[in-house]
Amino acid sequence: MNKRLNRRDVLKLAGLLPIGLAAPRLLRMLNTPFLAQGLSKNVIVILFDAFSAYDISLYGYARQTTPNIDRLANRAIVYHNHFAGGNFTTPGTASLLTGVLPWTHRALNLNSQVAEPYIEKNIFSAFPDYYRIAYTHNGFANTFLRQFRGHLDELIPRESLYLQSYDSLISSLFNNDDDIASISWIRAMKVNEEGSAYSLFLSHLYESLEERKLENLKPRFPRGLPTVSLVNPYVLETAIDAIKRRLTQIPQPFLGYFHFMPPHHPYRTSHEFFNAFKGDGVRPLEKPVESLARRVVKGLPEQRTEYDEFILYCDREFGRLYNYLESSGLLENTWLVLTSDHGEMFERGISGHGSKVLYQPVVRIPLLIFEPGRQNRQDVYDDTSAVDVLPMLTHLTGQKAPHWTEGNILPPFAEPDLNRNLYTVQAIDNPQYAPLTQASTVLVKENYKLHYYFGYPELSNSDGEEVRLFDTKADPEELVDLSSSRKGIASELLNTLKNKLTEVNKPYL
Amino acid sequence: MAAFLAQRYSRQGLRSLFLTCAFPLHFWALLMAFRDISWVAERTNLWDGIGVLAYGVVFALVESIVIFLVVATLGLFTPVQWHSDRRVAFLGLLILLTSLWGMISQLLFIWNVFLPAPAVQFLRSSGHPFRILYGSCLAVVSSTILLPVYLFTRSKKSVPWMQDLMERLSLLTVFYLFFDFLGLLIVIIRNVN
Numbered sequence: 001m002n003k004r005l006n007r008r009d010v011l012k013l014a015g016l017l018p019i020g021l022a023a024p025r026l027l028r029m030l031n032t033p034f035l036a037q038g039l040s041k042n043v044i045v046i047l048f049d050a051f052s053a054y055d056i057s058l059y060g061y062a063r064q065t066t067p068n069i070d071r072l073a074n075r076a077i078v079y080h081n082h083f084a085g086g087n088f089t090t091p092g093t094a095s096l097l098t099g100v101l102p103w104t105h106r107a108l109n110l111n112s113q114v115a116e117p118y119i120e121k122n123i124f125s126a127f128p129d130y131y132r133i134a135y136t137h138n139g140f141a142n143t144f145l146r147q148f149r150g151h152l153d154e155l156i157p158r159e160s161l162y163l164q165s166y167d168s169l170i171s172s173l174f175n176n177d178d179d180i181a182s183i184s185w186i187r188a189m190k191v192n193e194e195g196s197a198y199s200l201f202l203s204h205l206y207e208s209l210e211e212r213k214l215e216n217l218k219p220r221f222p223r224g225l226p227t228v229s230l231v232n233p234y235v236l237e238t239a240i241d242a243i244k245r246r247l248t249q250i251p252q253p254f255l256g257y258f259h260f261m262p263p264h265h266p267y268r269t270s271h272e273f274f275n276a277f278k279g280d281g282v283r284p285l286e287k288p289v290e291s292l293a294r295r296v297v298k299g300l301p302e303q304r305t306e307y308d309e310f311i312l313y314c315d316r317e318f319g320r321l322y323n324y325l326e327s328s329g330l331l332e333n334t335w336l337v338l339t340s341d342h343g344e345m346f347e348r349g350i351s352g353h354g355s356k357v358l359y360q361p362v363v364r365i366p367l368l369i370f371e372p373g374r375q376n377r378q379d380v381y382d383d384t385s386a387v388d389v390l391p392m393l394t395h396l397t398g399q400k401a402p403h404w405t406e407g408n409i410l411p412p413f414a415e416p417d418l419n420r421n422l423y424t425v426q427a428i429d430n431p432q433y434a435p436l437t438q439a440s441t442v443l444v445k446e447n448y449k450l451h452y453y454f455g456y457p458e459l460s461n462s463d464g465e466e467v468r469l470f471d472t473k474a475d476p477e478e479l480v481d482l483s484s485s486r487k488g489i490a491s492e493l494l495n496t497l498k499n500k501l502t503e504v505n506k507p508y509l
Numbered sequence: 510m511a512a513f514l515a516q517r518y519s520r521q522g523l524r525s526l527f528l529t530c531a532f533p534l535h536f537w538a539l540l541m542a543f544r545d546i547s548w549v550a551e552r553t554n555l556w557d558g559i560g561v562l563a564y565g566v567v568f569a570l571v572e573s574i575v576i577f578l579v580v581a582t583l584g585l586f587t588p589v590q591w592h593s594d595r596r597v598a599f600l601g602l603l604i605l606l607t608s609l610w611g612m613i614s615q616l617l618f619i620w621n622v623f624l625p626a627p628a629v630q631f632l633r634s635s636g637h638p639f640r641i642l643y644g645s646c647l648a649v650v651s652s653t654i655l656l657p658v659y660l661f662t663r664s665k666k667s668v669p670w671m672q673d674l675m676e677r678l679s680l681l682t683v684f685y686l687f688f689d690f691l692g693l694l695i696v697i698i699r700n701v702n
Contacts, residue, residue, distance in 0.1 A: 110553045174564075177699040180549075180557050184564030187545055188538070195618025198538040198565050200611035202572045 040130070040253040040397050041372055042334040045123075045389070046321070047096070047257070048314045049089065049138055050264040050353055052343030053082070054361035055308055062282045065311040068319030069338070073368060074377045077412065082367035083444060084342040085386045087353050087426045089140040092341035092386065093259065097144055098122050099390030099405030102425040103436060103504040111140050111179055112432050113147050121404045123390050124151035127255045127397070135161065135243065136259035137228050139179045141341070145257075154250070159232070161239040163217070166210055167231040182231050190230065223268040223306065228261050235270075236262055236317045244324050252333070253397075262314050263344070265352055267306040269313045276312055277305050285477055289349040291466075292356045292458065296349035304346035322370075335396055336370035337389065356426065358442045358451055359478055363424045371396075382416040383444050384408075385423075421445055421496060430455075435505035443497045447473040448482075450493040467494055517585060522597040525672075528679040529601040530580055531573035533608030535685035537615075538569035563695035570689040580604055598671035602661055606654045 053059045058070045059080060085095020090112055091102035098105045098118045106115040114122075124132045125148070134145050135156035142158045149155060158178075159171040167185065174181035184198075191203035199206075214233060217225060225233035243258055269276075284304060289296055297303075318338065325331040344353050345361035353362050367384060369392075387407035394401050395409045408417055427439035438455030451468040453459065459466050469483040469490040483490045518526070542565035550558030584600050591599075616622075624632070632638035661667045 111557075174696070174700055176701070177560065177696075180553075180560040180699065181564055181696075183549065184542075184561045184568065187541065187561070188565060188568040191615070196541065196615040198541045198568065199572050200534055200537050200608055200615075201576060 040399075042253050042255070042330065043127070043130075043337070043393050043397060044247075044256045044325075044334055045096075045258065045337045045339070045393075046318065047093075047259040048263060048318075048338075048340055049141075049259065049261050050342060050344045051311070051314065051340035051366060052345070052361045053080075053364040053366050054343060054345075055304070055311055056366055059366070063277055063280065063308050065308050066315040068315045068322070069366075069368070072319065072322055072370070075370060075374050077369045077371065077374075077378045077380060079367035079369075079380045079382075079384050079410070081381060081383045081444075082339070082365055083383065083385050083422055083424050083442075084340065084363050084365045085424060087342050087355075087358055087362045087424070087440075088428070089138055089341050090143075091425060091427075093138075093141045094118075094144055096123075096339070096341060096386045096389055097148070097257070099387050099402065099407050101387060101406055101423055101504075102427065103501075104406065106432050107144070108425075108427045108430055108432055110428060111143055113143055115433075117404075119147050119150070121402065122148050122151065123257065123393070124148050124255065126390060126394050126402045127399060129253075131251045131254040132256075133246065133250060133254060134257040134259075135239070136257075137161070137234060137239065137261035138259055138264070139182070139229065141259045143179075154246075156242070156246070161234065161242055162228070163214060163225070163233045163235065163238070166206065166213070167233070171232065179229070182229055186229070186231050220271050221268050222271055222274045224266070226262060226268045226310075227266060230266065234261065236260060236313060237320075240317050240321050244321065247325075247330060248328060259341070260314070260317075263307055263310040265307075265344075267303070267310040269306070269309040270316075272316075273309045273312040276309050284347065285479075287347045287477070287479065290355070290357055292453065292456065293349040294355065297351040300346040300349075300351055303351050307344060307346065331370070332372055334372060335393065337393070338366060338368040338370075339386070339389065340365040341386075354428075356440050356453060356456065358424055358426060358440050360449075360472065360476065363442065378412055380411050382411055383420065383422045384410050418446075421500070423497075423500065433508055435508045436501060441497060441501070443493050443500075444472075445493060445496075447471050448489060448493060449478070450490065450497060452494060452497050469493070514581065514585075517587075517593065517596060518581070519593045522593045523581065525675050525679060526581060526584075526597050526600055527573070527577045528682040529675050530577040530604050531570070531685065532678045532682045533605060533612070534573050534576065535566065535569050535682065535688070537608070537612055538565050538572075539685070539688070542566070559695060560699055563692040563699070566685075566689050566692035567696050570686075570692075576604070594672060595668050598668045598675065599658070599661060601675045602671055603654070603658060606657060610650050610654070 055061050055063070055065055056069070057064045057066050058073055058078065084092045086092045086102050088110070090107045090110060094105045094107035094114050095101055098114055098121060100118070102108055105118050107113060124134070131154070132152050133154040133156070134152055136142050136145060136158060139158065145152065145155050159168040162168045167182070170181050170185045171178040188198040189203045189206045191197040191199070192207050197203040214225060217235065226235065227233045239260060243256070247254070247256065283301065322336070325334065325336065342353050343362040343365055345351070345359060347361065348357070348359070350357065365386070367389070385407060387405060388410050389407070391401055391405045391407045392410050392413070395413060408414070408420070422444040424442040425439060426441070427436050430436050430438050441452045443450045443452070449470045449472045454465045456464050467483050467490060468481045469486060470478040470480070471482060472478065514523070542562045545561055546558040549561045580600050580603070584596050587596050587599060632641055635641050661671070
């Protein structure tokens with residue numbers, strides 16, 4: 001036993017040293033199924049950007065926009081009244097990823113970052129023992145993923161799943177500032193978009209070269225190739241295929257966050273769905289023009305039709321991903337979540353999601369949770385929020401529940417909180433670290449939804465403030481403002497909301 | 510190549526040609542970028558607005574270099590007996606006229622100037638609307654470029670006149686190059702942070 005090691009023995013052992021060093025990593029890589037069995041389950045969060053529940057047939061929309069999701073929902077928990085944290089990517093995504101509302105994480109403005117404490121408090125830091133992987137097409141969402149880089153094992157580069165366009169050179173070259181660089185690049189080079197560009201000569205040459213390069217894909221996208229911020233063409237199939245491949249290679253248990261651009265504008269669907277809803281006779285309800293609309297947009301029904309056709313494309317690709325996860329066996333061991341960061345609206349003279357109003361189409365988003373092994377559908381009609389996703393997932397996977405989140409564990413895994421105050425916040429023009437003085441907020445409680453807009457000079461007849469109250473159960477289209485007829489309820493909810501604002505403003509006074 | 514260029518151009522001539530190429534490209538890029546600053550600043554912040562301008566001038570600088578190289582190469586096809594000053598003045602005129610047309614073509618979109626209805630009707634009924642449209646554009650643009658260039662080659666006063674113009678423009682362009690330098694600094698700062 002005490003025999004001394006000779007030189008040969010030492011060399012033999014030294015030969016094993018690299019294996020010893022690599023062993024923990026190799027074990028994670030090799031025995032993925034063994035580690036996974038009986039231990040924590042994987043988590044995949046699939047997010048389609050600007051995916052409004054209003055336009056999803058699963059939630060009662062007149063057009064059959066999501067045939068695959070409708071079918072797959074028979075094996076899922078379907079949340080019918082799920083609200084985004086904000087009305088555009090920055091606040092909406094940050095709320096999902098941090099589990100707190102925009103007035104707490106402070107990612108209020110276009111492309112702003114979350115406040116420093118949330119660099120350490122996010123969905124990825126909540127799963128420390130998981131292999132954490134993320135991808136997004138969206139530059140604003142990528143800002144957060146870069147912030148959370150310290151808690152990610154793998155961040156798939158955003159431009160790696162774009163089509164190999166010359167535009168992706170800009171994203172790679174100016175990696176730390178790719179949004180502004182891309183805006184300037186569009187304005188410099190994309191002469192065909194608006195008929196004018198900063199560049200007098202190269203823009204024409206560039207556009208013709210670019211067109212030639214993507215020529216073979218054009219017939220597949222009759223409205224043009226889908227793009228991110230009008231540059232960076234992509235096709236969803238590429239991203240889905242790449243992620244499918246990656247999921248089978250990475251160690252388990254894993255947490256995957258995949259944020260895809262469609263059905264975000266520009267609504268350029270695949271040829272299979274082109275004109276699928278044209279002339280189908282579906283005419284959404286006419287609604288009065290909104291006083292907070294920056295300008296009244298015309299042609300909203302046509303835009304909605306294009307958006308709905310783009311949803312068909314997302315639906316097909318989600319179906320394809322689901323089928324793959326199922327056939328590969330991954331689904332047996334994985335919680336799969338389908339959601340969005342915010343909605344989209346085509347009513348009241350407003351198109352898209354960049355406006356100041358927080359009507360249902362822009363804040364009500366899908367939430368489906370596919371439980372491993374579930375064979376039946378469960379519908380949940382309680383009000384739920386994007387901030388619930390993080391605590392919910394930690395609960396479902398047996399992780400330690402983070403103390404900082406503002407969300408709840410949802411039914412059917414916990415009793416519904418019937419007294420819950422649920423908020424959505426939009427403060428795009430408010431300074432990031434200052435009390436909220438110009439914002440749109442919504443408080444959802446029981447049947448009621450209170451809109452409170454303040455700090456908007458265009459609402460000059462009421463000191464820049466406006467309160468609206470809707471009974472969203474009786475009036476889901478938000479057509480009858482009850483703020484005058486049910487003053488008591490409006491005033492009670494407004495007080496609650498104002499007290500909350502006082503509380504969240506305190507650190508910035 | 511350098512020696513070949515040196516035979517055709519003086520150093521002063523090349524500098525002057527580069528500044529003449531850069532002038533319209535910077536003038537236009539700045540004009541357009543200033544239109545966008547408020548749009549971007551409204552949606553993000555002033556620093557991002559300045560960022561758009563900074564990238565804009567940096568892209569304009571790159572375009573200026575590319576166009577300068579193309580024009581200087583084109584100059585190699587001018588008659589060998591031409592003096593460097595004449596060649597530079599000729600190329601300067603060519604680039605200014607072409608740029609002017611580049612600006613006009615974009616201004617038509619900006620000001621929403623479209624063909625009058627009878628002309629559109631005529632094009633529609635012609636059976637070859639694009640051929641006729643592009644053909645007539647080519648005829649107008651070519652003649653407005655080629656005619657002055659032809660007159661330039663025939664006139665003795667043209668070279669000093671053009672040299673004088675290029676000298677004045679060069680002064681302005683040096684100012685634009687200062688913007689480029691600032692733009693480059695801003696781009697570096699934005700990407701280092």
